[in-house]
């Protein structure tokens with residue numbers, strides 16, 4: 001039994017079959033990479049996990065709950081958080097203020113912009129925000145303004161904001177896209193550290209094979225809307241079907 005189970009998912013856009021009979025199981029506590037050439041259907045699949053797209057047929061079940069028909073915020077509340085290519089942070093706020101926002105939202109079920117002004121005395125929120133920053137090794141940067149940080153540090157901050165929601169599953173959509181090598185390595189280290197410490201399940205869509213093979217414990221390869229291979233990383237590299245899928249589309 002996986003924490004996320006996808007069965008027989010199909011999705012077409014007009015005459016284009018973007019997903020065809022997709023089956024995928026993500027085991028609890030693992031990092032599972034979803035790879036494949038451009039246009040293979042990776043983002044379409046991810047969008048079916050977060051309530052952005054409704055499959056035409058099939059089921060998507062997370063921790064025993066069907067995700068189909070649920071709104072993105074409802075999916076988030078049952079424990080699924082998504083990390084985008086560009087870190088989603090509040091640029092004008094400090095690192096610490098950024099992390100307090102999801103702490104309030106988790107505690108109160110919603111966040112009001114004026115909540116930050118009445119943070120004095122809210123020691124539970126402050127303690128939690130501090131812990132999140134310690135967990136991502138950013139406590140020394142708590143007073144920095146978010147916009148002034150490197151891409152890798154912005155990613156680190158965004159991860160602290162995600163962790164504040166106490167997710168059971170993190171969906172990462174090309175988390176190192178456009179990063180310099182140093183920031184990419186920094187992000188790999190961070191994700192490995194988080195998984196090691198918190199055993200959060202992660203599904204990662206990624207083109208950078210250095211990232212994929214550094215992190216993934218299981219890899220599903222999508223091509224033309226179908227999962228062509230699902231296996232351990234050591235069996236993926238030389239797999240003839242994978243090589244065929246990537247021929248001419250090397251990244």
Ligand SMILES: Nc1ncnc2c1ncn2[C@@H]1O[C@H](COP(=O)(O)OP(=O)(O)OP(=O)(O)O)[C@@H](O)[C@H]1O
Pocket residue numbers: 013016018036037038039040041042043044045
């Ligand atoms: N909203 C849409 N309307 C029409 N076609 C779409 C839509 N979204 C995706 N597609 C098509 O579905 C197919 C799969 O696209 P998708 O973005 O899921 O692939 P991908 O594997 O994420 O690609 P990439 O690695 O380039 O991001 C592509 O042919 C794409 O053009």
